Amino acid sequence: MNTVLTTKYNVAAPRYTSYPTMPYWDTERFTSKQWESSVKASFIQSNHRDGISLYIHLPFCESLCTYCGCNxxxxxxxxxELPYIEAVLKEWRMYRSLMDNEPVIRELHLGGGTPTFFSAANLGLLISGILKDTYLHPKAEFSFEAHPGNTTVEHLQVLHDHGFRRLSLGIQDFDPAVQLIINRYQTLEQVREVTHAARRIGYTSVNYDLIYGLPLQTLNSLIRTMHLVSELVPDRIAFYSYAHVPWIKPGQRKFTEADLPDAPTKAKLYEIGRSLLKNYGYMEVGMDHFALAGDQLLTAAQNGELHRNFMGYTSQHTQLLIGLGVSSISDSWYAFAQNEKKLEDYLNAIELGVLPVFKGHIQTNSDLAVRKHILEIMCTGKTTWNYHKEPFEELAAGIERLEPLAHDGLIELCSWGLQVTQTGQRFLRNICMALDARLWADKPATQLFSMAV
Structure with missing residues (x-):
């Protein structure tokens, strides 16, 4: 591990699930009518070719996990449960009115919150309503996030009956002291039971979410967590950096910076975790993700088909992503839109019969050019450009900002593009940030993003 590089590049940086990132959306130029027109156009262009993606946000939790950054x-x-499901289905009907024929569903993901807060029967009701009068793409992939402490066999069976084959379990850490301070409890036995039940029922991919840099986390506690996880052999693992943003998420004020590993220790946590995962047979996919041979996400990466959207990395590539539910974010490729973030405001909009969008961004030609490069770097570790067909001044400025990264060995830079090196794989956020024209045009006076390391 190069501590000099880790220290140098440990700056606040976006995770780049979109470009522009949300703080740089031009909300003043955005209207709901523009968004509806963008959805119509994108649907016409891509539905028969790619299908569409759906994300449904289910916000309810019985207790607050203090590390959590979700809505x-x-x-x-x-x-x-039922009133919220009725609102989501009404929102979906509003989107269906913008579509000139039946949508082809290629990707469906339930996130939260805690989707398994909802009863199995109610989740079945929700999915049946969403899938009514739609077509399923031959490569459709349905997935959901689950809390090991409340996920039942009934949840797994009902969702499997509706086409779900992948689930993601939020583990974070097995250490009792860490679980206590972040208020997130699940036992090894609960995780084992859910994992084995899912596989018996027929789920083909089980993901575990793990976080490094949590309060009170130590090198020994992380090693123990990794060892326990390896015994259960999940198909893929998301190994995230804890994002400490108490100015956005007040729940994180239950602990202070003094409870967190310092930057050198956090870097060691990542390197040790990454090394252990590789020793257990997991291969790195993009940023923060690891998968076993044969997993769909790894196969997509190896075939150059990996994609990244607001749901993270995916093996499915659609032009149109519709987010349903409070705070959900949608992407038509030409525009972004976010739903009302407060539950009451979301429900009020639905009751009035209007899409609950409260802000968004219309992409410019320059945005689309930069977005292409950032997406390619995040998914394939390389990108190419063309001075004659792209916004020259912004591209030239970005390439100039990349030169120090090339000097540090993070990328190989040439006249036609760049290739991320093995060393640079750890610093994808920093590499993309060099090309982020909107960020450099208006550098923030206060911290907007979590630290890169």
Whole structure:
């Protein structure tokens, strides 16, 4: 591990699930009518060719995990389930009115919150309503996020009956001290039972989410967590850096920076975790992801077909992603839109019969050019450019900012493009940031993003 590079590049940087990143959306130029027109155009262009992706945000949790950066609503009242499902289905009907024929569903993901907060029967009701009068793409992939502490065999069976074959379990860390301070509890036995039940039922891919840099986390506790995880042999693992943003997520104020590993220790946590995963037979996919041979995500990466959107890395590539539910983000390729972030505002908009979009961004030609390069770097580790067909000034400025990274051995830079080196794989966020024209045109006065390391 090169501590000099780790220290140098440990700066606040976006995770680049989109470009421009949300703080740089030009919201003043955006209208809901523009968004609807963009959805119509993108659907006509791509539905028969690629199908569409759907993300459904299910925000409810019975308790607050203090590390969490997601949009959640904490409640033990399960009476919220049916009214929320009815609102999501009404929103979907609004989008269906913009489509000139039946949508081809290629990708469907349930995120949260805690999707398994909802009863199995209610999840079945939701998915049946979404899939009514649609077609399934031959390569359709359905997945959901699950809490090991409340996921039942009934959840797994009902969703499997509706086409789900992949689930992601939020583990984070097995250490009791870490679980206590982040208020996230699940036992090894619970994780084992859900994993084995899913495989018996017929799920073909099980992912575990793990986080490094959590409060009270140590090298020994991480090694133990990795060892326990390896015994359960998940098909893929997302190994994320904890994003400490208490100015955005007040729940993180339960602990302080003094409880967090310092930057050198956090870097060691990552390097040790990464090394252990490779020793266990996992291969690196893009940024923060690891998979066993034969996993669909790894196969897509090896075939140059990996894609990245607001849901993260995926083996499915669609032009149109529609996000349903409170705070969900949609992408038509030509525009982005985000739903109301407050549950009451979302429900009020649905009741009024209008799409609950409250902000967005219309892509410029320059945005689309930069987006192409950032997407290629994040997914394939390389990109090519053409001075004659791209916005020259912004591209030239980005290439100039890349030169120090090439000097440090993170990339191989030439006149036609760049290739990320093995050393640079650790610094994908920094490499993309050099090309981020909007960020450099308006550098933030305060910290907007989590640290890169």
């Amino acid at each position: 959640t609503r904490i409640t033990v009242n399960h009476g919220v």
